[in-house]
Amino acid sequence: MAKANEIKYLTAIKAEKRPKKFCRFKKYNIRYIDYKDIEFLKKFLNEQGKLLPRRITGNSLKYQRKVSDAVKKARQMALLPFVTDLLK
Amino acid sequence: MNNYELMVIFTPVLSDDEFKAAQKKYTTLVTDNGGSIVGENPWGLKSLAYPIQKKTTGLYWVTEFIAPSDFNEKLKIQLLRDESVLRHMVTRLDKYAVEYNHKKRSGVPTGTEKVQEA
Numbered sequence: 001m002a003k004a005n006e007i008k009y010l011t012a013i014k015a016e017k018r019p020k021k022f023c024r025f026k027k028y029n030i031r032y033i034d035y036k037d038i039e040f041l042k043k044f045l046n047e048q049g050k051l052l053p054r055r056i057t058g059n060s061l062k063y064q065r066k067v068s069d070a071v072k073k074a075r076q077m078a079l080l081p082f083v084t085d086l087l088k
Numbered sequence: 089m090n091n092y093e094l095m096v097i098f099t100p101v102l103s104d105d106e107f108k109a110a111q112k113k114y115t116t117l118v119t120d121n122g123g124s125i126v127g128e129n130p131w132g133l134k135s136l137a138y139p140i141q142k143k144t145t146g147l148y149w150v151t152e153f154i155a156p157s158d159f160n161e162k163l164k165i166q167l168l169r170d171e172s173v174l175r176h177m178v179t180r181l182d183k184y185a186v187e188y189n190h191k192k193r194s195g196v197p198t199g200t201e202k203v204q205e206a
Contacts, residue, residue: 031184031187031188032182032184032185032187032188034185034188034192035179036095036150073177073179075137076175076177077095077097077175077177078097078136078137078138078140078146078175079137080137081137081138082137082138084137
């Protein structure tokens with residue numbers, strides 16, 4: 001019986017190493033998310049103006065909630081659209 | 089006493105003088121009720137992301153003030169009765185928000201510039 005470390009593959013397995021995601025608010029020490037700063041909020045939206053999930057942005061839960069609150073405030077005050085195409 | 093931020097969208101049909109008078113009306117309302125204005129920022133005419141009351145532009149006005157918590161009801165009544173107001177929002181500011189606004193007013197970088205695209 002071959003041991004696990006002796007198994008050789010004919011083609012090399014693709015081991016893609018992605019850089020680890022991080023919460024940018026923790027990294028850059030941002031404590032408050034301004035709902036008036038639209039250009040900043042657009043980083044967390046897709047092209048239809050929907051919020052990107054945490055698994056893509058890498059935000060921690062605490063700051064994802066604050067982002068979502070800020071975006072919703074901006075939408076109420078007509079700074080960001082509720083629905084659109086080609087936001088960026 | 090708490091820190092609040094008020095954002096109002098006025099109708100775009102107001103003239104410059106009327107816009108100034110409307111701002112003055114609300115700042116005096118704050119000071120008359122035992123509050124104080126921290127900062128004001130009239131953005132002026134700006135296009136809306138979607139039409140409100142069939143209007144595509146609005147006059148934005150943002151102000152930060154300190155007031156007792158029972159003042160907001162009075163402010164709300166005045167804003168809702170005013171026909172030149174399309175929409176308004178009052179936000180309570182925590183200590184980080186106060187710090188952020190203070191930095192923004194004095195031109196110090198607020199730290200959000202460093203964040204690059206994901």
